[in-house]
Amino acid sequence: MSRTALRICPLCEATCGLTLTIEDTRVTGARGDRDDVFSKGFICPKGASFGAVDGDPDRLRTPLVRRDGELREATWEEAFDAVAAGLRPVVERHGPHAVGVVLGNPNVHTMAGALYPQVLLGALGTRSVFTASTVDQMPKHVSCGLLYGDANAIPVPDLDHTDHLLLIGANPLESNGSLCTAPDFPGKLKALKARGGTLTVIDPRRTRTAKLADRHIAVRPGTDALLLAAMTHVLFDEHLVNLGELAPHVQGVDEVRAQVRDFTPEAVAEACDVTAAEIRALARELAAAPTAAVYGRIGSCTVPHGTLASWLVDVLNILTGNLDRPGGALFPQAATDRTPWPAGPGHGFALGRWHSRVSQYPEAKGELPLSALAEEIDTATAEGEPIRALIAVASNPVLSAPDGTRLDKALDSLDFMVSVDPYLNETARHADVVLPPPPPSQSPHHDFAFNTLAVRN
Ligand code: SF4
Incomplete structure (x- = not known):
């Protein structure tokens, strides 16, 4: 029926x-x-x-446990017993940090993935936590943490009301947006244009979104921070800074002015492959618009100086008085708190409370770069034990992380591995135990993360 x-x-x-x-x-x-x-x-x-x-x-329906070198179907009880038998000796012999945890992107798309990794990490006590966020968005978390004291306080553009939208490194006509939850993002861009607003896109490629724009600036890849610094310079140089109602809440404006003093449009034009006149026009249009929002996404994060570029996106919104006002960049107010991730209890932001063992990368939000996972498994140092066991939750880093070939080999050297995944994929096939989650139709759902990034409360 x-x-x-x-x-x-x-x-x-x-x-x-x-x-x-x-x-x-x-x-x-x-x-x-x-x-x-x-x-x-x-x-x-x-x-x-x-x-x-x-x-x-192809979806797995029952757990798999490795026996005699082969992954074979098992009961849940047998699978959990195998997890306990495999993990406990590693923790007892080598300590909690010898157990690595990889959290993949789908964790934020499920209720269980949003709620239970914190419980797992709390029970393990490991600092060896690697996430998908570190591949494409950690610069935004870090810059917002430093600006607002909360790494998850990420302002989103008020797509439905803004008069001027400046996108940098974003192609929402293909992706439907990220770190900005908006059903029919492409339709909202078309509506912006239909109501007389302007859309500017900064992107090295002439993407579908760039083709829709009133102005497309094909910046040289990796020079976003230079371009944004020069725009900030123009705001100061041409007396276009107007904090508006933000003024009582903003600190450090004079420091920013001093930091961008040498970044004139003329100084960066050649490096960015954008003329000084175009850079000045970008800044003037932003300042002149009745309301405006600057939105930077993956292309502004996965580049050298991505954290600086992400920070400058918000600096431009602040200096033009567009942060936290209708038509500008807004902080969503979801019904649930914005810190469901393993950022620890309460708010506040600290960076580098510990470092990765091999390359000394600082943690951010309690997370280490996924690109460092392979070396943390396959490289011995005097600083401590390599990772001996791994729990991969909704993550296929052999396919999705940088240098997956090295990781593919490194996973074979582990003492024990668990994969929580509905598929026997490139990563899960290394596991000793595979625990499949139920399909989406059988899972309760609430978007803890995305309601905190939505263009409507
Ligand atoms: S949430 Fe909406 S835009 Fe995203 S995949 Fe589902 S239907 Fe498509």
Whole structure:
């Protein structure tokens, strides 16, 4: 018998409402839920494939435990016993930091993934935590932590009301946005233009989003921080700084002025491959708009000086009085607190409380760069034990992390490994125990993370 059920799509950050068609226990269709107050019926091809993802025959349905070198189906009791038998000796012999944990992106798309890693990390007491966030967005967390005292206090552009949107390193026509939860992000950009607003895109590539823009600046890759510093210089140089209602809350303006003094448009033009006149125009248009928002995403993070570029995005919003006002860059106020991640209790931000053993990378939010995982497993140093056991939760770093080939080899040297994953993928195939989560239709859902990044409360 066929029936319908409502749920939120867990497949990207947009959190669209879906109406599922269910026959017996099988999801046979998915369409946009017109009554969803946030997404209003929007759906993309990924969301429409919910049933295929949910019922994928390749999905693991029972745990796997390695016996005689082969991964074989096992009961849950046998699997948990194998985890206890494999992890305990590593912790007893080498200490908690010898157990690494890798948290993948899907953790923020499930309720269990948002809630229970903290419990796991608390029980283990390990500092060897590696996350997907360190691959593409940690610069934004660090810059917001330093600016606002909370690494998860990330302002989002008020897409529905702004008069001027400046995107840097973002291609939401393909991605539907990230660190900014907005169903139908492309439609919101078209609506911005239809109401007479302007869209400017800074991106080395002429992306689909760049093609939609009123102005596209093809900056040289990796020079975002220079370009943004020069725009900041112009704001000071041409007396365009206007903090507005933010003034009583802002500290350090004179220090910023001093820091960007030498970064004139003329000084950076050649490096950025953008003319000084264009840089001045970018700053003037930003300052002149009735309301404006600067939004930087992955392209501004995965470059040299990504943290500085991420910081300058917010500095531009602050200096033009656009932070925390309608039409500018806003702090969402979700019903749930914005720190569900293993950032530790309470608020406040500290960086480098410990470092990775081999390359001495500082932790941020209690996380180490995923790019350092392989060397933390395969390199011995005088500083401490290498990682001997690994728990990968919703993570396939052999495929998704830098230098996956080295990691592929390193995983073979572990004493023990657990993978929490619905697929026997490039990473999970190294595990001694694989624990498959239930499919999305069988899982409760609430977007703890994305409600704190949404363009509507
Ligand atoms: S935009 Fe994202 S949340 Fe919306 S339907 Fe597509 S995949 Fe799902």
